[in-house]
Amino acid sequence: MKILLAEDEVDLSRALVAILSHNGYEVTAVYDGEAAVEEAKSKAFDCMVFDIMMPKKDGIQALTEIRAGGDNTPALFLTAKAEMDDKILGLNAGADDYLTKPFAMQELLARLRSLMRRSNAYHSDQITVGNLVLNTSEQELKSQNAVRLAGPETKLMEILMRNPNKEFTTEELFEKVWKDEQENKDIVWVYISYLRTKLVAVSADLEIIGEEKKSFCLRLK
Amino acid sequence: MEESIYGTYKESMEKIMQTLVEELEKKNNLIFQETGEKGYEHITARLKSDQSMRKKLLSKKLPIDTYHALRSLRDSIGLRIICSFRDDVYNMVDELKQMPEVEVIEEKDYIKKAKENGYRSYHMILEMTVPYEDVDGNLPGKYYVEIQLRTIAMDTWAELEHKIRYKKDVANREVIASELKRCADELASCDLSMQTIRDLIR
Numbered sequence: 541m542k543i544l545l546a547e548d549e550v551d552l553s554r555a556l557v558a559i560l561s562h563n564g565y566e567v568t569a570v571y572d573g574e575a576a577v578e579e580a581k582s583k584a585f586d587c588m589v590f591d592i593m594m595p596k597k598d599g600i601q602a603l604t605e606i607r608a609g610g611d612n613t614p615a616l617f618l619t620a621k622a623e624m625d626d627k628i629l630g631l632n633a634g635a636d637d638y639l640t641k642p643f644a645m646q647e648l649l650a651r652l653r654s655l656m657r658r659s660n661a662y663h664s665d666q667i668t669v670g671n672l673v674l675n676t677s678e679q680e681l682k683s684q685n686a687v688r689l690a691g692p693e694t695k696l697m698e699i700l701m702r703n704p705n706k707e708f709t710t711e712e713l714f715e716k717v718w719k720d721e722q723e724n725k726d727i728v729w730v731y732i733s734y735l736r737t738k739l740v741a742v743s744a745d746l747e748i749i750g751e752e753k754k755s756f757c758l759r760l761k
Numbered sequence: 762m763e764e765s766i767y768g769t770y771k772e773s774m775e776k777i778m779q780t781l782v783e784e785l786e787k788k789n790n791l792i793f794q795e796t797g798e799k800g801y802e803h804i805t806a807r808l809k810s811d812q813s814m815r816k817k818l819l820s821k822k823l824p825i826d827t828y829h830a831l832r833s834l835r836d837s838i839g840l841r842i843i844c845s846f847r848d849d850v851y852n853m854v855d856e857l858k859q860m861p862e863v864e865v866i867e868e869k870d871y872i873k874k875a876k877e878n879g880y881r882s883y884h885m886i887l888e889m890t891v892p893y894e895d896v897d898g899n900l901p902g903k904y905y906v907e908i909q910l911r912t913i914a915m916d917t918w919a920e921l922e923h924k925i926r927y928k929k930d931v932a933n934r935e936v937i938a939s940e941l942k943r944c945a946d947e948l949a950s951c952d953l954s955m956q957t958i959r960d961l962i963r
Binding site: 688689730743 | 873
C-alpha cells in the first residue's frame, strides 16, 4: 500500500515515515502542497495524508486541485488546528477524514486501514478518460464502439483509467487484480494485450504504453 | 410458372456466383499453402429469391422488373465469407480488392463501428466485369455482387438474433434488445481476446 505524506515539519514527517514504513506502507514524503499535487498527478497512491498549514500551497488548496483532476484517492488531514472551521473546510475540499494534532499513532493507523478498506465504496461506477467510458458494474468499455469486458479486464482497466498518466509495474498490477488467485505474473501481459486490442477496436483515443514484464501507463495518443 | 425477376440473366448470375466462389476457394488454398492457416472458414452464396427481391423493390417503391432488380438494387448476388479471426476478415477484404475484374463500389465497416443493435460485419458492394451480357446490353457485362464478411462469432450472433427478432408478442422488447446488444459486445470481446492470444503465440 502506498501513502503520499505531505507534512512540512521535518521531525514529525520523519517519525511518520518510520512508523508507517514499519507497518508495511510504502511512503512518499513531500514537504509542501505544490509537491503533493505534483506527486499525486504522476503516481498512484492508496491513501494521502496531508497537513493543512504548509508552504507554497496549503493542504486544502492541494487537495482541492487533486480532486478537481478526478483523483478519488482517500485523503486524511492532520492538523494542528482544532477549530471547527478547518475541519469543515478540509472535509468540503474532499478529505475523507481528519485527525487533530497531537494524535496517537495507533489511531492514525486504524483510521488509515479504515479509509483504505472503504475506498472502493466512494467510486462511481462510470469512469471517463478522453473519449473512453468504462462502466464497471456493466463491465462495458465504450467509445465509438462498445465491448463487454471479462472481470479481471474490468478491474485492470479501472485501475488504469482512475490513474491516467501514472505508471504501474507488472508486480503492482498483479497484486491489485490477481491478489487472491492462483495465477502467475505472466497473466498481466496477456490482459494488457487484451485491453490494447480492445482500445483499438472501440476506437479509443487512449493507449497503454509499456513492455512485457515492465511498467504500464494509460495515456492519450 | 411465373418468369424469374432476373429474366434471361439468371443463368449468367448463377455462373458469376459460382465462378467467384471457385476463385475464392483457390485463393483460400493458396493462403493455406503459404501460412498453414485458412484465409476463411467457409462461404455461403445465394441469389436473392424472387419473392424477397420483389418485396424489396416494392418496399423501395421501385418498378418490379429485371432492370431495377439488377441495377437499382445491388444485392441480387450475395456471398457471405465467414472467417475464424478478426484479422482474417480484413485480409480477405484486401484479397477481394486485389482481384482482377473487381471494382469496389461501396464498403461499410460494421466491425469498427457496430450497428445500434450490436450487429457486426464488413459489407462490400463489388462491380464485376464478366464475359456475359448485362441488363444494359454490354458485353463484357457488369453485375453487382454484395459481400458480407465476418467472424464465426459475429455470424453466430447474427444468425441467432435473426431467429429471435421476428418472434411476435415479445413482452419486454427493450430488455431483449439491450440483452442482445450485450451478447454481441461480449462475443466481440471474446473475438478480440482470441485474436490477441493468436498474436501472442505467433
